[in-house]
Amino acid sequence: MIEGLLTKVRNQKPLVHHITNIVTVNDCANITLAVGALPVMAHALEEVEDMVKAASSLVLNIGTLTPEQVEAMIKAGKKANDLGIPVVLDPVGAGATPLRTESTWRILNEVKVSVIKGNSAEIGVLAGAGGEIRGVEAVKSNENLLTAAKNMAKDLKSIVVITGATDIVTDGHRVAYVDNGHYLMGTITGTGCMLASVIGGFCGAERDYFKASIAALVVFGVAGELAAKRPEVRGPASFKTCFFDEIFNITEEKIKGGSKYKIA
Amino acid sequence: MIEGLLTKVRNQKPLVHHITNIVTVNDCANITLAVGALPVMAHALEEVEDMVKAASSLVLNIGTLTPEQVEAMIKAGKKANDLGIPVVLDPVGAGATPLRTESTWRILNEVKVSVIKGNSAEIGVLAGAGGEIRGVEAVKSNENLLTAAKNMAKDLKSIVVITGATDIVTDGHRVAYVDNGHYLMGTITGTGCMLASVIGGFCGAERDYFKASIAALVVFGVAGELAAKRPEVRGPASFKTCFFDEIFNITEEKIKGGSKYKIA
Amino acid sequence: MIEGLLTKVRNQKPLVHHITNIVTVNDCANITLAVGALPVMAHALEEVEDMVKAASSLVLNIGTLTPEQVEAMIKAGKKANDLGIPVVLDPVGAGATPLRTESTWRILNEVKVSVIKGNSAEIGVLAGAGGEIRGVEAVKSNENLLTAAKNMAKDLKSIVVITGATDIVTDGHRVAYVDNGHYLMGTITGTGCMLASVIGGFCGAERDYFKASIAALVVFGVAGELAAKRPEVRGPASFKTCFFDEIFNITEEKIKGGSKYKIA
Numbered sequence: 001m002i003e004g005l006l007t008k009v010r011n012q013k014p015l016v017h018h019i020t021n022i023v024t025v026n027d028c029a030n031i032t033l034a035v036g037a038l039p040v041m042a043h044a045l046e047e048v049e050d051m052v053k054a055a056s057s058l059v060l061n062i063g064t065l066t067p068e069q070v071e072a073m074i075k076a077g078k079k080a081n082d083l084g085i086p087v088v089l090d091p092v093g094a095g096a097t098p099l100r101t102e103s104t105w106r107i108l109n110e111v112k113v114s115v116i117k118g119n120s121a122e123i124g125v126l127a128g129a130g131g132e133i134r135g136v137e138a139v140k141s142n143e144n145l146l147t148a149a150k151n152m153a154k155d156l157k158s159i160v161v162i163t164g165a166t167d168i169v170t171d172g173h174r175v176a177y178v179d180n181g182h183y184l185m186g187t188i189t190g191t192g193c194m195l196a197s198v199i200g201g202f203c204g205a206e207r208d209y210f211k212a213s214i215a216a217l218v219v220f221g222v223a224g225e226l227a228a229k230r231p232e233v234r235g236p237a238s239f240k241t242c243f244f245d246e247i248f249n250i251t252e253e254k255i256k257g258g259s260k261y262k263i264a
Numbered sequence: 265m266i267e268g269l270l271t272k273v274r275n276q277k278p279l280v281h282h283i284t285n286i287v288t289v290n291d292c293a294n295i296t297l298a299v300g301a302l303p304v305m306a307h308a309l310e311e312v313e314d315m316v317k318a319a320s321s322l323v324l325n326i327g328t329l330t331p332e333q334v335e336a337m338i339k340a341g342k343k344a345n346d347l348g349i350p351v352v353l354d355p356v357g358a359g360a361t362p363l364r365t366e367s368t369w370r371i372l373n374e375v376k377v378s379v380i381k382g383n384s385a386e387i388g389v390l391a392g393a394g395g396e397i398r399g400v401e402a403v404k405s406n407e408n409l410l411t412a413a414k415n416m417a418k419d420l421k422s423i424v425v426i427t428g429a430t431d432i433v434t435d436g437h438r439v440a441y442v443d444n445g446h447y448l449m450g451t452i453t454g455t456g457c458m459l460a461s462v463i464g465g466f467c468g469a470e471r472d473y474f475k476a477s478i479a480a481l482v483v484f485g486v487a488g489e490l491a492a493k494r495p496e497v498r499g500p501a502s503f504k505t506c507f508f509d510e511i512f513n514i515t516e517e518k519i520k521g522g523s524k525y526k527i528a
Numbered sequence: 529m530i531e532g533l534l535t536k537v538r539n540q541k542p543l544v545h546h547i548t549n550i551v552t553v554n555d556c557a558n559i560t561l562a563v564g565a566l567p568v569m570a571h572a573l574e575e576v577e578d579m580v581k582a583a584s585s586l587v588l589n590i591g592t593l594t595p596e597q598v599e600a601m602i603k604a605g606k607k608a609n610d611l612g613i614p615v616v617l618d619p620v621g622a623g624a625t626p627l628r629t630e631s632t633w634r635i636l637n638e639v640k641v642s643v644i645k646g647n648s649a650e651i652g653v654l655a656g657a658g659g660e661i662r663g664v665e666a667v668k669s670n671e672n673l674l675t676a677a678k679n680m681a682k683d684l685k686s687i688v689v690i691t692g693a694t695d696i697v698t699d700g701h702r703v704a705y706v707d708n709g710h711y712l713m714g715t716i717t718g719t720g721c722m723l724a725s726v727i728g729g730f731c732g733a734e735r736d737y738f739k740a741s742i743a744a745l746v747v748f749g750v751a752g753e754l755a756a757k758r759p760e761v762r763g764p765a766s767f768k769t770c771f772f773d774e775i776f777n778i779t780e781e782k783i784k785g786g787s788k789y790k791i792a
Binding site for chain 2: 570
């Protein structure tokens with residue numbers, strides 16, 4: 001199902017416009033380049049519409065949000081909607097503070113989002129299944145999460161991605177389970193943000209966002225597994241170096257050999 | 265004195281809320297994870313009180329301050345005080361511009377700070393012993409610094425940490441000297457910021473902040489020494505990778521074997 | 529022509545004040561340190577004049593500009609002009625949005641810039657030769673670019689640097705061509721920003737900015753070539769680590785052995 005998508009990304013080099021947080025913005029830019037797309041970061045209200053016009057996708061990440069930044073996100077998102085450019089939303093820390101939860105809803109109410117990606121607590125809170133979050137880490141999630149996420153996907157007409165040991169992708173009808181990944185990916189900050197950038201890259205090249213999201217998760221997870229096997233890895237920082245390199249060196253063949261997903 | 269504190273951090277995984285600069289924020293998040301705590305970065309006035317409620321400690325770093333950010337620091341700091349959550353202040357560049365010196369005093373006047381950590385020029389200027397700073401680097405310090413720092417600690421009822429070849433920790437009465445560390449730590453930007461994050465991690469798990477600060481300095485310095493010995497190190501960037509990995513791989517045993525500190 | 533300039537930087541340790549973007553700010557700080565200068569980042573309107581007073585050069589980078597940040601750049605730039613401190617401008621993405629193009633012109637109209645450095649599209653747009661930019665990447669440039677750049681240099685009384693496979697430096701009369709560099713430098717984000725920091729370092733130590741710019745380009749490119757040869761390099765992230773280390777380890781002898789430039 002995901003064959004050839006990486007090649008599409010690398011041939012088209014989609015421009016991924018990010019409005020994102022200050023913590024992981026450099027990693028998001030580098031991972032976008034590594035996967036074969038082009039990053040651009042621009043958040044001024046005065047230019048987000050102009051920048052998104054040139055983009056193939058828009059990634060919104062509320063990791064260090066301010067109300068002004070949310071305004072810029074909505075402005076850029078509406079313009080993206082007008083132009084048919086896919087929007088990926090990463091509601092970092094939704095559920096941790098009212099500002100984060102309410103801002104996510106403001107964005108979802110004003111912008112048609114193509115993919116919303118979060119951990120089990122973030123999506124759990126937003127989908128109405130509950131969940132517990134500490135800072136930006138999921139602590140507890142609910143077993144009704146899948147049903148709630150499917151309903152959310154239907155309501156929003158979006159792809160919902162829930163990251164975890166097994167990642168879940170749903171369009172409200174179909175559900176994909178992706179079993180790729182490695183625990184070391186959780187030892188560095190911003191893995192989730194980087195994943196959103198990679199989803200942005202794939203959605204910029206492939207208009208079936210269900211497929212694009214699965215491909216992004218598989219590529220991300222397979223690269224993480226390959227990196228974890230490298231002899232250079234002695235901890236999170238050496239793993240991170242290897243992980244970026246493996247994303248850069250990933251091939252259709254490696255994806256085929258390493259992918260572990262099923263669609264139900 | 266510091267035995268078992270690392271284990272406490274790793275068992276409790278304290279959430280360290282940062283309001284910090286844009287230069288080293290990614291490193292601060294990663295070092296917090298590496299030592300075994302959880303980082304969260306949030307600076308919007310609209311959410312800092314909500315975020316700090318969930319935190320075990322609060323780290324304030326003025327490295328790229330603005331007056332608005334200082335407002336957020338004070339708001340978060342006051343809430344932390346109300347809840348008995350320790351506050352660590354890193355007055356980056358105090359003495360270099362009036363804005364930095366005055367903002368540090370605004371914070372110290374409005375927020376009860378548990379630990380204030382700076383280099384010899386920053387603490388020298390704040391403690392009234394004088395000192396010369398160029399950008400954010402200490403150029404000259406005064407021999408009366410220790411006395412001034414002890415008085416400052418008494419006045420503020422805070423722990424004062426002065427970093428240097430030999431680090432100094434004082435509560436105004438006791439003084440600890442920590443001789444761990446390596447010159448390569450000064451070849452990368454943000455070592456001081458990262459140290460503040462690690463102090464935040466330890467203060468989040470151990471309410472004796474004198475002990476917590478010493479433990480953080482020792483862990484930080486021993487990891488730096490171990491990293492410097494790695495065969496992979498060829499300069500600042502490879503050292504940095506090894507340093508983060510050594511922080512992740514540090515153990516009570518390595519600390520015991522490597523710690524060099526005395527209390528006077 | 530560039531002999532001894534690296535040694536000057538390392539002896540003088542010029543303080544390079546940056547007002548720059550949130551994407552690559554950490555890399556800019558680290559490369560400044562690696563080459564032997566001192567970085568400081570400060571963007572608050574309330575302190576930029578005070579900070580620039582202590583600096584040896586000022587680097588302005590509009591990578592994630594806002595109108596407020598441009599105000600700070602102009603304020604700092606004017607003070608730098610008053611004090612005879614060189615100003616390096618990196619007009620990231622000029623031509624991509626009206627905000628970027630207009631802000632670049634606002635800066636150029638209000639501040640005397642010593643060096644302006646961009647890729648062929650950025651300089652092409654600003655010099656009136658045209659060019660096509662996608663996000664912040666040059667897509668197409670014009671063969672009249674050199675003539676236009678020379679005129680721009682004369683008009684602005686600035687050094688104009690155009691980066692590319694062969695870098696061009698002109699003061700409007702002389703033209704230098706620098707052939708150092710490696711394709712891997714384009715696989716990581718922010719190489720251009722880092723180059724501006726290194727130019728800032730050299731301009732802080734050498735008042736002949738034509739020479740300083742050439743030296744910076746050569747050092748940057750030779751280090752990139754040396755890094756690319758390292759056995760550790762497996763992709764962009766391992767290359768980046770080696771690149772920073774090679775900048776740190778560069779010597780006058782390595783520069784002499786590796787430099788490829790001519791002046792026409």
